[in-house]
Structures are given as C-alpha cells and as structure tokens.
Amino acid sequence: MSKLAAKDIHFYYGDFEALKGITMEMTAHTVTAFIGPSGCGKSTFLRLFNRMNDLVDGSRMTGLLSMDGEDIYARNIQVDELRKKVGMVFQRPNPFPKSIFENVAYGLRVNGVKDSGFIASRVEASLRAAALWDEVKDKLRQSAFSLSGGQQQRLCIARALAIEPSVVLMDEPASALDPISTAKIEELIFELKKDYTIVIVTHNMQQAARVSDKTAFFYLGELIEYDDTKKIFLNPRVEATQNYITGRFG
Amino acid sequence: MSPETKTGHVGRSKRRNQAIAFGIFRVLGFVVIAILFVIIGFIVIKGAGAISWEFLTGMPSEGGASGGIFPAIVGTLCLVAGSVLISFPIGVLSGIYINEYAHNNWVVRFIRIMNNNLSSIPSVVFGLFGMSLFVNTLEWGDSIIAGSFTLALLALPLVIRTTEEALKSIDDSFRQGSLALGATKLQTIRRVILPMAYPNIITGLILSIGRVSGETAPILFTVAASFLSHLPGSIFEPVMALPYHLYVISTSGTDIEASRTMAYGTALVLVAIVLVANLVANALRNFFGNKVKMN
C-alpha cells in the first residue's frame, strides 16, 4: 500500500487556484522529488501533507489526502498528532534561540516526554542520524545560533527526526547552503530513506537525479509527469518535462 | 573626461555628502544628550541640598515647606507597582491575543485603531473617567486602588502596543518550525515566541513605568492627598504622590521661596525613582535576552 496518497487535490489561496486536481501516490521508504518552475505549487502541495497550509487565512482545499490509508483532513484528526508523524524541514534553517540540545529535545518536550535519560538518548541518536553528532557533541549546551548555516540545517533535520516521524517533508533544504553542506545533506537523505518516507522539493536537477527514486514534475498547478527518476531524466514521456530538465524553460 | 575620473569625482561628492550628513546627525545627537544632561544637572544641583535622611524618611510639615516627603515616596511606589500589576498582565495578554490568535479582520483593525486613539487622549481625561468610575460609581473613594486602576488605563495602550510590536518582529519561521514539530499554538507561544519577545515586552514595562510615575492629572481626582502626616493603612486609603506633591509645594505653600529647595529635592527623588526603575527593567531585559541566547 502507498504511504501517502493524494486524490484530485484542488487548493485555493482565496480565489487563486494554486493546485488544479493533483492525483499521485508515494511509496514508503522512497525519496520522491518535486520539481518544476517557481510558483508552480510544489511548496503548496508539500505543505498539505502536514497541514501547514491550515495557517494560511482564506485558503481552502478539496480532494482526498491520506496517509497509511487514513484521511488526514478528516474531522477527527488532531493536527498536532499528525505533525508528529509528518516532520518538516524548511528552506531556510530555523533553529530556535535555544541550545543545540534543547533544539533537538524540543519536539519531545512539547509532546509530553519527561524522562531525561530518554530525551538525552533520543537527542544523541537524532544528531547521529543527521550526521551532526561528532561536530557538536562537546558543545550541546551552546546556542544553536553558534553553528554554521549547513550545521543549522542538519540540526533542523535532527530536530525533526527526534520525534520519530514516518514521513519527512523537505522544502528546498539545501538551497541556502554551500556545496559541501549540500553534499552532506544529500548523503543524509540517502541514509534516511531506510527509515523514513521522504518528499523533497528542489530546484536543482542534479540533486533530484542524485537523491530521489521518483520524480514529479509540476507546472502551473498541475502534475505533468510522475515516474521513476531514471525514466524522467533519461526518457520523459512529456515534452514539457524534457524542456524543463534540460533547462529550456523555467 | 575619462570615465575613471568621472566616477572618482562622483565618489568624492558622495563621500562629502556622507560626511556632512554624519556631521549633522552627530551634532543633533550631542544636542539631545546635552539637553538631557542640563535638565538632570539642574535638578541635581538645585535639589541635592534638600536631600537628607530626614527629608527622605520624614513626614512633611508646614504644608511641605519643611520636613520630609516619605509619604509621597511611598505613595508613588504604591501607585507605580499597583498600576503595573494591573496593566501589565492585561496588556500583554491582549497583545498576544491580537497578534497571535485573532485573524487580521476588521475587528482587530478596529481594536488597533481604538488602542492608538486611546494612547493619545490627554491624561486629565483619564483622571475624570477614573473619578467617575472607580471613585464614585464603584465607591472606592479617593484611594490607592482607584488611582492604580486609573493609571493602569493610561498605561494599557502602551503595553498592548509594545507587546504587539515585540511579537510582530519575530519571524514566522519560528512559529512554523515549532508547529511543525507537533507543538500546539499555546506551547509555541510560551516556549518559543514569548522568550524571544521578553526583552522588547520589558521595554514596554520601562516606558509605562516612566509614564505612570510622572503623571499628575490622573491621580488628582482619584487618589492624591495634598498633605498627609501618616502612611496609608490599606489600598482603600488616599495617599500622597511625588508629582502632585511637587505641584502643591511649588504653587500653594505658605512660603514659596522656602519651599523651592524642597520642590527641587522632590523632583530629584522622582527622577531618581524613574531612573532606578529603568535600570532594573534594563537589567531584567538583558537577563532575559541572555537567557534566550544561551538556553
């Protein structure tokens, strides 16, 4: 069964229709990349899966979105519970003005975990999973702002992993980073898919080709093509996809 | 003329303009600081002679021409503390509601406009309102509690506005980051947003203490006694206050000249209280600021 499924999703910011009937499914333990020109609705679609768009006044969605077969927009769904299962990493690193340790522990604390031994072990495991442990293990009590941009982004990934989500959404997680940090994040994504289902938005075609198993090409609020990454990059079915990945528009 | 010399010329005049602008700003800055020092220096020089242990801790006599100002000091401290205790929780909660919970619809815009209007109403009007509501309708009489509530009304718009501004200046990415980890809105506000906003919210506290401690008009009809030779026994009794005492001894004493030194002494004490309150609030602000960074 698919991990995430969208069925005929329409999304509106006020009168503006940002998504025009999207249907697709994502398999567990795969990396799915969303590509497409700026403004085509990648972020909008991504943010539907942890209901981040609920925060936008005057927005509205129709269609069916489900995770593990369960409608995540159903009335009985607790949004904060959903967000525990669907983590998110933002485009710009956004650590809290707290220590490195407290940043990672935050998700556990707000979800009622009190056992400090357990918290410490989760913090270490998450920092290890985010390939940051060795760099910060001697300064866990220092401010997260003392880290470099790339380290901050990996801290945000560790923070998302600490509460053991099953899905991790990433919206251009490396776009604000230098090439070395970017390479680290890409390696990390490859490691993480063993345990998580990952959806990543990226403007970097090489990145999509390197890290993802499946690629979805969006254009003007529509899903134009969705297939194995290899297929999309070597032999796309639609001409627009071909044009986009070869840089002829967008 | 080659392009090089041209840009060189433009660069020179740019630099000259910049130097002139900086010069003007610097002079204006010094003027402001100088005015401040002259005022404070004037009060210190004129008032220092009056300051004595007896003056600070004694009861007034001869209508303020001699004796001390202890009841007025106590009164002002009570009024500042009382009005801050009332206006701060209400103001901060309102600011949080307006910025974090309410949708940006016409109700909120209306509240904001009314709040701004409120802060530009002359303070004597607050005095009249306080008298009719707290003193007469609620029958609290001329009392510390009536005065504190009246001053709290005066401070409220300021507290609401600074809280709102403090919250607005915090980037939404922090809210989203917290919510995305399964935190509720309340947790997000308490654990992430408020700690970041404290330093600026405390600025509101400083401003409102400054405003409240110097006001005469609002306490005139609600609390201030011109002359008391004992301390208030409860919050339902009237009390003396420094600004009003200052006014009384400067205008209606039996011997105006003799009261002059007492008046400057009183002014000095008032300024000192405001300064100390500001320093304490500043220390608090730095404390919270560091905690946010280090925590």
Ligand SMILES: Nc1ncnc2c1ncn2[C@@H]1O[C@H](COP(=O)(O)OP(=O)(O)OP(=O)(O)O)[C@@H](O)[C@H]1O
């Ligand atoms: N909060 C909002 N209010 C109104 N319109 C919005 C809002 N957010 C996005 N939009 C519009 O919805 C469309 C899709 O935006 P979205 O951010 O999903 O695009 P995107 O594919 O992520 O683009 P980018 O690659 O630049 O990040 C755009 O036309 C955008 O202007």
Ligand SMILES: [Mg+2]
């Ligand atoms: Mg986007």
